[in-house]
Amino acid sequence: MQLLNLYNCLSTYLVIGALLFAFGVYGMVARRTVIGMLISSEFILAAASTNFMAFNRFLAPDPAIGQIFTLFIMAIAAAEAAIAISIMIAVYRNYKSIETDDLVDLQG
Amino acid sequence: MQALVCQPADAPALFSAEGMVGIVFLLTVALVVAGAAIAVSARRLVRAVSGLAICFTGLAGVYYFLLSPFLAMMQMLIYVGAVSILIAFGIMMATPEEQQTADRKQRGLLAGPLAFSVAALIFAALTVLGLKTEWQVFPRQGSFDIKAVGLSLLTSHGFVFELISIVLLLAIIGALVLAQRGRN
Numbered sequence: 088m089q090l091l092n093l094y095n096c097l098s099t100y101l102v103i104g105a106l107l108f109a110f111g112v113y114g115m116v117a118r119r120t121v122i123g124m125l126i127s128s129e130f131i132l133a134a135a136s137t138n139f140m141a142f143n144r145f146l147a148p149d150p151a152i153g154q155i156f157t158l159f160i161m162a163i164a165a166a167e168a169a170i171a172i173s174i175m176i177a178v179y180r181n182y183k184s185i186e187t188d189d190l191v192d193l194q195g
Numbered sequence: 196m197q198a199l200v201c202q203p204a205d206a207p208a209l210f211s212a213e214g215m216v217g218i219v220f221l222l223t224v225a226l227v228v229a230g231a232a233i234a235v236s237a238r239r240l241v242r243a244v245s246g247l248a249i250c251f252t253g254l255a256g257v258y259y260f261l262l263s264p265f266l267a268m269m270q271m272l273i274y275v276g277a278v279s280i281l282i283a284f285g286i287m288m289a290t291p292e293e294q295q296t297a298d299r300k301q302r303g304l305l306a307g308p309l310a311f312s313v314a315a316l317i318f319a320a321l322t323v324l325g326l327k328t329e330w331q332v333f334p335r336q337g338s339f340d341i342k343a344v345g346l347s348l349l350t351s352h353g354f355v356f357e358l359i360s361i362v363l364l365l366a367i368i369g370a371l372v373l374a375q376r377g378r379n
Contacts, residue, residue, distance in 0.1 A: 089206045090206075090217070090221070091206055091207055091209065091213070091214050091217030091218065092201065092203075092205070092206040092207060092217060093217065093220060093221070094216065094217060094220035094260045095201050095202055095203060096200065096201040097200040097201070097330060098200070098325060098326050099224075100257070100261065101321075101322070101325030101326070102322050102325065102326075103224060103227060103257065104321075104325075105317075105318050105321035105322050105325060106227075106228065106231070106318060107227070107231060107250075108317065108318070108321060109314040109315065109317050109318035109321075110231040110232070110234070110235050110314070111235075112310075112313060112314045112317055113235055113310050113311060113313070113314035114234070114235035116309070116310035116313065116314075117235070117307055117310040117311075118235070120240065120290070122240055122243075122282060122285060122286055122289070122290070123240060123243060125282065126234055126235075126240075126243050126244065126247050126282065127234075127235060129247060129274075129278065130231060130234070130235075130247075130250070133250075133251065133254055133274075137254065137257065140257075140258055140261045140263065140266065141261060143261070143263075144261040144262055144263075145200050145202060145330070145332065146200070146330055146331065146332055146333060147333065148333040148334060148335060148336045148337070149336055149337035149343075150262070150335070150337055150338065150339045150343075151337050151338075151339075151343040151344045151346075151347045152347070154263050154265065154266055154339075154344050155344060155347055155348060155352055155355075157258075157266055158266065158269060158344075159355065159359055161269060161270070161273045161274070162273075162359045162362070162363060163359075163362070164273075164274070164278065165273055165277060165278055165363070165366075166362055166363055166365075166366035167366075168278045168281055168282065169281065169366050169367070169370045170366055170369055170370055170373070172281055172282065172284070172285040172370070173369070173370040173371075173373040173374040174373055175285055175289050176285065176288055176289050176373075176374050177373050177374060177376060178289075179288070179289035179290075185289050185290060
């Protein structure tokens with residue numbers, strides 16, 4: 088029953104990371120609101136953290152480094168979410184909308 | 196398929212402790228995939244944020260399986276507890292409810308299938324890359340426990356630690372300034 092040993096294999100985690108990255112890219116292209124794109128960007132960051140943690144668990148000589156790197160990615164993601172939400176609130180005050188189709192003032 | 200790195204390599208029996216762990220792992224992965232699918236495909240943004248929280252809860256379980264309970268806890272605290280709630284607040288403050296469903300019908304014809312095919316191509320390419328590469332396993336020197344993480348944070352990675360706190364401080368100040376500008 089090789090299916091039950093998946094949690095001990097590096098490839099499983101790489102596939103999970105690739106899947107999260109693909110979901111993030113799909114959301115970035117298909118979403119039509121800025122908040123939806125922010126949610127998708129969180130998936131892309133989570134995919135990167137998953138890959139770091141997987142290589143940390145299976146390949147790296149010192150397993151503390153990958154955990155620290157993932158911790159830094161989490162801090163960057165939190166800062167990015169805070170800045171993005173405040174920009175969205177400022178945009179919403181000016182445009183009364185957060186749909187990407189409405190924010191086209193610079194379009195020629 | 197000689198490139199698979201499995202430690203340990205032998206599969207456990209179904210009705211053993213390790214077999215139960217394997218079943219729990221499959222459930223965790225299902226949680227991750229279901230949450231991500233909800234988050235990118237739900238019409239309403241509130242449901243998308245709920246999918247984000249579900250996916251990140253599953254991802255905390257995945258981190259637990261990667262031998263790092265500390266990062267599983269931080270994932271629950273930072274992502275599920277802070278980032279998802281922050282995005283939910285943003286939705287409440289910046290989205291009129293009636294506008295969400297108003298112009299959903301004129302969705303671009305090319306955006307859906309084109310985005311899906313691009314994402315599927317990226318997923319296939321990354322999966323093949325991950326499965327076919329000959330990964331080199333280095334001999335383990337350190338340990339996984341939280342004491343080693345704390346020691347590295349304060350000694351060899353001390354500079355990055357200070358840098359990340361400055362980034363967080365600037366993000367707080369910047370968010371306050373940005374959100375306050377234009378208020379009446």
